Amino acid sequence: MAVVAHISDLHVGALAFRPELLVKVINEVNEMNPDVTILTGDLTENGYYMEFEKVAEYIDTIDTPLLAIPGNHDARHVGDQCFSDIIKRRCRTLDLKDKGIKVIGLDSSEPDLDYGKVGRAQQEFMEKELKEAQDHDLYKIIALHHHIIPVPKTGRERNVLSDAGDILQSIIDGGANLVLSGHKHMPHVWMMGETTFATAGTASSLKLRGKTFPSYNTINIDEDTIEIILRGTDGKQITLAKYDNTCR
Numbered sequence: 001m002a003v004v005a006h007i008s009d010l011h012v013g014a015l016a017f018r019p020e021l022l023v024k025v026i027n028e029v030n031e032m033n034p035d036v037t038i039l040t041g042d043l044t045e046n047g048y049y050m051e052f053e054k055v056a057e058y059i060d061t062i063d064t065p066l067l068a069i070p071g072n073h074d075a076r077h078v079g080d081q082c083f084s085d086i087i088k089r090r091c092r093t094l095d096l097k098d099k100g101i102k103v104i105g106l107d108s109s110e111p112d113l114d115y116g117k118v119g120r121a122q123q124e125f126m127e128k129e130l131k132e133a134q135d136h137d138l139y140k141i142i143a144l145h146h147h148i149i150p151v152p153k154t155g156r157e158r159n160v161l162s163d164a165g166d167i168l169q170s171i172i173d174g175g176a177n178l179v180l181s182g183h184k185h186m187p188h189v190w191m192m193g194e195t196t197f198a199t200a201g202t203a204s205s206l207k208l209r210g211k212t213f214p215s216y217n218t219i220n221i222d223e224d225t226i227e228i229i230l231r232g233t234d235g236k237q238i239t240l241a242k243y244d245n246t247c248r
């Protein structure tokens with residue numbers, strides 16, 4: 001049915017940013033030609049205008065439909081305004097009706113804070129979009145920077161959404177099929193009810209935990225199954241999970 005490329009935590013501007021990795025990832029994705037590429041935040045390290053300009057140069061070379069949302073690092077130093085100014089292709093939802101998919105992007109960042117919050121206005125927006133997608137029998141993907149369910153092997157939990165419980169309830173009630181996040185730089189997949197929650201690692205930085213490596217995910221969605229594949233920038237490929245795709 002569809003292929004999704006999920007890239008996160010570029011951290012352009014960080015000392016640990018590796019531009020050659022980002023170029024490699026973008027080249028691979030363009031070659032793969034997925035139906036959509038989703039960037040789940042921390043595109044920059046500090047939210048500086050110049051960093052966003054650099055990010056824009058990179059993501060302008062992505063050939064596929066794209067949805068980019070901000071992370072906590074992007075909201076530093078009034079970066080939330082720079083994000084809106086420069087990341088032109090940012091949008092809240094992306095309808096891929098020919099593929100039967102709707103992507104709903106949420107901004108979970110708060111200015112100058114590391115923790116995340118979706119907030120009631122966006123929660124209502126998401127509920128409305130999920131209902132509309134359900135009415136049109138679309139596959140429903142939610143993208144946000146902060147994880148909603150804690151991620152293993154990431155130390156003490158500090159940055160889960162402050163309204164995680166409410167958002168999780170709306171996601172499950174709204175029958176979302178797939179939720180994509182970043183933030184912890186730790187690839188992982190949870191399944192709750194019939195919703196798959198996939199977090200991606202950092203695609204192009206060495207801000208790594210333990211023995212993890214820079215990576216991104218691709219997701220193959222078909223009528224019967226969903227498969228999440230971790231792709232290391234060193235060429236390593238690991239199937240993170242494969243589930244029956246029943247929630248439609």
Ligand SMILES: [Fe+2]
Nearest residue numbers: 009042183184
């Ligand atoms: Fe990050």
Ligand SMILES: [Fe+2]
Nearest residue numbers: 042071072183
């Ligand atoms: Fe983050």
